[in-house]
Amino acid sequence: MSKKVKTFRPKARVPKGLRDMPAPLVRAEQRMLARIREVYERYGFDPLETSAFEYADALGKFLPDEDRPNEGVFSFQDDDEQWLSLRYDLTAPLARYVAENYDALPKPFRRYQTGPVWRNEKPGPGRYRQFTQFDADTVAAPGVAADAEMCMMGADCLEALGIPRGSYRIRANNRKVLDGLLETIGLEGEPGSPTYMTVLRAIDKYDRLGRQGVELLLGPGRKDESGDFTKGAGLSPSQITAVLDYVESGVGEGVTDRNLVLEGWRKVVGESIVGREGIDELAEMDALFTAAGYGTDRIEFNSWIVRGLGYYTGPVFESDLLFEVKDEKGNPVRFGSVGSGGRYDGLVERFKGVKVPATGFSIGVSRLQSALELLGKLDVEDVQAPVVVLTLDAANMAGYQTMVSELRAAGIRAELYLGGAGMKAQLKYADKRGAPVAVIEGEDERAKDEITLKDLILGAEMSKEIEDNTAWSEGQPAQVSVPRARLVEEVVAMLARHRDVRGHHG
Template sequence: MSKSPKTFRPKARVPKGLRDLSAGMVRAELRMLARIREVYERYGFDPLETSAIEYADALGKFLPDEDRPNEGVFSFQDDDEQWLSLRYDLTAPLARYVAENYDGLPKPFRRYQTGSVWRNEKPGPGRFRQFTQFDADTVAAPGVAADAEMCMMGADCLEALGIPRGLYRIRVNNRKVLDGLLETIGLGGDANELARATVLRSIDKFDKLGRKGVELLLGAGRKDESGDFTKGAGLSPSQITAVADYVESGLGEGATTRKLVLENWRKIVGGSATGAEGLDELAEMDALFEAAGYGLDRIEFNSWIVRGLGYYTGPVFESDLLFEVKDEAGNPVRFGSVGSGGRYDGLVERFKGVKVPATGFSIGVSRLQAALELLGKLDIEDVAAPVVVLTLDAARMADYQQMVSELRAAGIRAEMYLGGSGMKAQMKYADKRGAPVAVIEGEDERAKGEITLKDLILGAEMSKEIADNTAWREGQPAQVAVPRARLVEEVKAILARHGLHRG
């Protein structure tokens, strides 16, 4: 006798770097989004939705020398053999949208958008391959007042989410200042493009590695604790010193204001016309911060803010969480940046051939939510569970449906049991759902024109105090028979007793 073929059963598992969210976490995220949206709306931004899938070349990630354009993005080929990609941020699709609808848009064009984005990269603590971003952007605004507004709005968003001043900082730099630094050490021009990128990546690691670690990356290279070696930029000792001095010239001893930071930077990069222009832009932003009352406890100028994306052309900024928390295993976790942005005056130009100035700010909602959860500041209060109407007689489903409809019409969350089990299993279901009340109408109740209401919250409390089963059965705690016509009124009374209904 031949063996029957083995049935393939896939293993139930979520892919690496992705996650499922329970009802409480989903509601917490929705509340976060509502608070951010309120801030964005207050600043005068309007909502926009763009496609989650874009042509790969529109995202700027198309690699003609590769079989698949997968540098940081998830891509697939359409039936017309064109490459499509899941969006890796909300900015590139915005640039495509603006270019496509440019003539009909008000200018400046101010929009906000929230949605999932996908990164084909290594996940880490609080860093997922699919996550939610919430962006605000201003397109066709050439002045840095728009950049300053983004920084102030970022601070307002974090405080609206319950993060107090002192536990976060909006950190600001300018790519022109960084370009000026590189010019002063002889790394200007197209021939030094790769070296500049290595230097910027090294500067970006200053807060993690400190001066000595960055100096190694600027020189021959650095071996980390695991033994992995990262090749360095190969700079000379004088070049390394100049870069390290710049990085340390931020909020150190004697630099107690943003103006003093700019003075320190001007001594180092002021000889570059590009660097001087960037410093002038930061000085203008500082004046706006001061006028609006945003001091160093909210916004600082920071030398190691670089921003990795190559489309930034001017001011860049990050919103950093300064606190350290412990994960479930008790290991220290520092989340760092949970939002970022900057000026990208060349992104729309890819489509239109003319410069269209733009700036934006993006909150990494998923990463921020993970941080708030570990900090104990995440609003995860669940919505009250629904009242459950038991269905004890299949011939009376219409009657049970009428009860549920009456409760819902009164603004009460309610559901009718839709499984196929008996009363005992239905009560277990109501308990597992966390239902505050179970509504029972069997033959006996129907004959009397009554219903039985079980206060499951009170019952659970009383069960902790009753050890004798006889006393439990005789007392029938938290159970009351009421006229069928008083269903809504009596359920409301039970919910009000537990502070669950205000109707």
């Protein structure tokens, strides 16, 4: 007798760093996207869709995690031996699109786009390998008025999502100010060099790691709680002190004059031409903020905003949530940045060979959604669950199909039961679906040209109040028989009684 071969059954599990989203969260995200889209449209941006895959050489090497395989992206080699990568953001694909269609596009070119992006990074709480972004960018706009517009639009988006003024801040800086600082302290290497980027990424972590953590990253390096070691920039003690003094000169709570911050930064950059140019650009942006009524309760200048991506060349900005909430275990959670952006004048140049100025703003939809959920401001209102038409007689499927079609034609969400079970199981299914009404037509009803409507919401409420089975069977006010011709009219009336109840689970 041969030995029975064991059937392999893979374990059902979502990959690490990824997640599934049930219907309520999908709908909540769609409502978020609709509100953001409304703001982007109001500012005059048009939609664009680009491919999820790009040639790897088109994406460039701009991600912070350069020590990880494939530069932090998911890649594979196609059958023509060219490397393809899942997009890690929506900006690099935009640069490719603009370069490919440059002559046909109006300039400035203003577009918005939303969709998933992927990062081959170490996952953690609230940090996924796939997440949704919603970007708006202006290409071929050389002046910082375009950068100022991004900051103001970011503030408008957060308020449109229900985050009150004072609970968020758009924080802006300029890469040129950082260039001037590093030039002043005698840092060797051009902007974009490994040492330069290590310094910027250390500063970028100030709000999370504090002075001591950043000091280690500017010096020999830092070991995190998991034991992973990050190599530092190797600056001298005097250079580290100068950088930290600048970082801690940023705007504090209650400061109401952005010009005071800029005056302090002028002393930091000294005679650096590029540093002073960066401060002048921020001063121009400040004048536009003030003219439009955006005070420091919405937009501030902040010294530790540098952005970790290597392609930024001018103003950079982040949208930070200031409130602290508790997670499901009661632990305090502060979400920090939920959006960011900046000027990237060299990204299209990689393709065209000439500078094409551009700036953009990206909202991290997945992270913002998690924050709104904990804050209690996520719009998770259920849609009306469907009316379920029971199928008690296989020979009468055409009649049941006619009923569900009549309901749908009247604008009522309705579904035909297709599971093949008996009446009791079908009613249990309708209840689990949160259906407000079940439509029943068996042989007796059909003989009388009637249907039975079961009000499942009322029935669930009554079952909590009536304990005596006799009283329940004698009452049955939640179940009525009506003429078949009045199906739509009676269902509409039954739904109207529960207009505020979008779904139930008895």
